[in-house]
Amino acid sequence: MRLIFFGETAFQPLTARLVAELGADVNILAGAIDDIAGEPFGSLVVSYPADPATLARAQRFYTETGLTTEVIGYGV
Numbered sequence: 001m002r003l004i005f006f007g008e009t010a011f012q013p014l015t016a017r018l019v020a021e022l023g024a025d026v027n028i029l030a031g032a033i034d035d036i037a038g039e040p041f042g043s044l045v046v047s048y049p050a051d052p053a054t055l056a057r058a059q060r061f062y063t064e065t066g067l068t069t070e071v072i073g074y075g076v
Protein backbone atom coordinates (compact mmCIF):
# COMPACT_ATOMS: atom_id res chain seq x y z
CA MET A 1 0.00 0.00 0.00
CA ARG A 2 1.33 3.44 -0.88
CA LEU A 3 0.34 6.17 1.57
CA ILE A 4 0.52 9.79 0.40
CA PHE A 5 1.14 12.54 2.95
CA PHE A 6 0.73 16.25 2.17
CA GLY A 7 0.93 19.30 4.38
CA GLU A 8 0.21 18.77 8.06
CA THR A 9 -0.22 15.00 7.73
CA ALA A 10 3.51 14.78 6.97
CA PHE A 11 4.22 15.84 10.58
CA GLN A 12 1.77 13.51 12.32
CA PRO A 13 2.75 10.07 13.72
CA LEU A 14 0.37 8.30 11.34
CA THR A 15 2.49 5.17 10.95
CA ALA A 16 2.37 4.56 14.70
CA ARG A 17 -1.38 5.20 14.65
CA LEU A 18 -1.78 2.76 11.74
CA VAL A 19 -0.03 0.02 13.73
CA ALA A 20 -2.30 0.72 16.72
CA GLU A 21 -5.42 0.73 14.53
CA LEU A 22 -4.60 -2.47 12.67
CA GLY A 23 -3.45 -4.46 15.65
CA ALA A 24 -1.01 -6.09 13.24
CA ASP A 25 2.57 -5.53 12.18
CA VAL A 26 3.12 -2.93 9.48
CA ASN A 27 6.31 -3.26 7.45
CA ILE A 28 7.78 -0.06 6.00
CA LEU A 29 9.20 -0.92 2.59
CA ALA A 30 10.13 2.53 1.22
CA GLY A 31 9.57 6.19 1.86
CA ALA A 32 10.42 9.68 0.63
CA ILE A 33 9.56 13.27 1.46
CA ASP A 34 9.96 16.38 -0.68
CA ASP A 35 9.01 20.03 -0.51
CA ILE A 36 6.44 21.10 -3.12
CA ALA A 37 5.43 24.77 -3.22
CA GLY A 38 6.60 25.16 0.36
CA GLU A 39 4.55 22.21 1.64
CA PRO A 40 5.89 18.79 2.61
CA PHE A 41 4.80 15.97 0.32
CA GLY A 42 5.73 12.40 1.09
CA SER A 43 4.95 8.82 0.28
CA LEU A 44 5.40 5.70 2.31
CA VAL A 45 5.09 2.15 1.00
CA VAL A 46 3.91 -0.29 3.66
CA SER A 47 2.72 -3.86 3.82
CA TYR A 48 0.46 -5.61 6.30
CA PRO A 49 -1.71 -8.74 6.42
CA ALA A 50 -4.50 -8.69 3.83
CA ASP A 51 -7.16 -10.51 5.81
CA PRO A 52 -10.68 -8.96 5.66
CA ALA A 53 -10.67 -7.68 9.27
CA THR A 54 -7.30 -5.93 8.86
CA LEU A 55 -8.34 -4.41 5.54
CA ALA A 56 -11.56 -3.04 7.09
CA ARG A 57 -9.63 -1.46 9.99
CA ALA A 58 -7.09 0.01 7.54
CA GLN A 59 -9.83 1.51 5.35
CA ARG A 60 -11.45 3.09 8.41
CA PHE A 61 -8.07 4.57 9.39
CA TYR A 62 -7.48 6.02 5.91
CA THR A 63 -10.96 7.55 5.87
CA GLU A 64 -10.53 9.11 9.32
CA THR A 65 -7.09 10.58 8.57
CA GLY A 66 -7.80 11.66 5.00
CA LEU A 67 -4.73 9.86 3.65
CA THR A 68 -4.55 9.19 -0.06
CA THR A 69 -3.77 5.54 -0.73
CA GLU A 70 -2.88 3.29 -3.62
CA VAL A 71 -2.88 -0.49 -3.61
CA ILE A 72 0.31 -1.46 -5.41
CA GLY A 73 0.33 -5.22 -5.03
CA TYR A 74 -0.93 -8.26 -3.22
CA GLY A 75 1.16 -10.89 -1.51
CA VAL A 76 0.53 -14.53 -2.10
